[in-house]
Amino acid sequence: MVSEQEIWTFLTEVEDPEIPVLNVVEMGIVREVRKDENGGWQVVITPTYSGCPAMKAIEEDVLQCLADHQIEPIAVISQLSPPWTTDWMTAEAREKLRQTGIAPPEGSSADKGLLMGVRRDVRCPRCSSVQTTMVSQFGSTACKALYKCDQCLEPFDYFKCI
Amino acid sequence: MADTLLILGQRLAEWCGHGPAIEEDIALSNIALDYVGQATSLYREIAVQANEGKSEDDYAFLRDERAFKNILLSELPKGDYAFTIARQFLFSTWYYHFLEELEKGQDEFLRGFAAKSLKEVRYHFQHSRDWVLRMGDGTQESHQYIQTAFDEIWSYTGEMFKMSAADVLALEDQVGVNLPSLLSHWERIVSAVLTEATLQVPNSGWMHSGGKEGKHSEHFGFMLAEMQYLQRSFPNCQW
Structure with a gap:
């Protein structure tokens, strides 16, 4: 059984499409990893900017990465609040x-x-x-x-x- | 608000490939992206609330002129660069204060939307303010261009402070913004920046309105035709 911590570690393999030296965890784009009521995993992401064109790519890369680690079902949820900050x-x-x-x-x-x-x-x-x-x-x-x-x-x- | 953001985003995007310098081309495309992204968030939330099986694209691409409730200011043709900058400055100053008030409302989604958008609009405001100062206090020619732009656009600013029936309902539900109350903050900043830029603040007189009731200028239909062309000609086409 995979743990939440392991999923966080797997997610560090997902590069930011526009700044490939950073992964989406370091960027603070991944906000939460949690279980839904049916036992599937949910990954909550937040956009850096409202119009960030990389969001779609990030969502697909997260799904792909976790699928590669045989983790499913997975849902990626995008949320605005709290707003992303460089802090x-x-x-x-x-x-x-x-x-x-x-x-x-x-x-x-x-x-x-x-x-x-x-x-x-x-x-x-x-x-x-x-x-x-x-x-x-x-x-x-x-x-x-x-x-x-x-x-x-x-x-x-x-x-x-x- | 979603309509205003989408339409202004579309107008700004018309500068893509036509900016006076590559930096400005990129700047305006970036601002356009922020607006379209913000509009997408709002339309998506509207789709969830309406629960009619629609997506954000239905609202953007499959509605006709009269269904759009954007303010007239947002649909005016992009004009010359001075006109675009004058519009950006007047709108960003208003939008910044609007979002500050929206953030105090009772709706959790709108509060989150406002907090997110404020961060972006700060940069939009600063960009347009810098250009107003540079053009106003620049050469005689640049001064003339930006002054003319402010004079031309001024009668379209009134609608930002006018309450539509929907605005009144939102305010009653404590999720909206009291638009007339934004006027004094807006006037203070606009007048300070224009004065610093050695420009005259135009006299407030008769103001255009109608956009929020779906009554648009003649420019709007042409713009929608171009914006919606692909979805209208090839329904349900996907990238």
Whole structure:
């Protein structure tokens, strides 16, 4: 009989389709693994952004992964609340992001200053300089902004804090 | 609200491949994705509540003009970039405050929806605010473009604060938002940003309305025809 803990471990094999260095557990996308009343398993996932096009792929990958481990029946349930936040990303996940050239989210999502234009320093993932400039609030995916480093002159993605 | 988000998302998506710079092309497509994603959540919940065996796609692709209750502001053609930015700024400022109030309501789903969407709308607001400042306080030409855009769109802002019969019902059930109460917050931010951008706040006069009752502008039918073409021509087609 498979345990909930084993399912969590299996789920770490599911990569985030847009950031393959991270798995969906490290990303905080998997919120809960539970049994339904008929003895089947339910995996609860939450989208990073409402319009995240990767959700469908993540759902299919979770089903495939657990099917590969002969676990069934499985249902994947998507829920909005509580809303996903970058605060759920582990320190290890942030370090992996940085090593791939994506600046990890700075500060806490509870920061309200953002609305009227107060911005935090974003550190270049290559040379660690804080002399960086935002090029665009929106980058290659919904969860990232586009920055450039004024020190080493390289452009880079910044994982937005939400 | 779902209709407004879907329609505005569709209008913004028209910029995909036509943005003035690649960063803006991507930014507007991202914002469009957020809106369409938010609309999908709402339609899906409506489908669950209605329990008529419909999906979110039925609401988006198989309804006619009069069944859509989006505000007129959302359906206006995308215009030039200044017009799109002026609309985004006026709408995001309103939408942010709307969601803050929606989050205080009694409906658990809507509270979750509001909390989720607020995080996204913060970025939409900031994006449009930055551009209003840059264009208003930029060159004489950019100033002229953005001022003209605000002057043209202003008479479409009234509908955001007007209660439809559905809005009144939602408010009575303590799940809705008292729209007129949002006006003072909205005016304060809009006037602060326009002033900083050296722009004139247009005078409020007569306001367009009708969208929330299903009475749309002439632009709307053309847009729906394009948006719904595939499902209408090939019913039930799937990716």
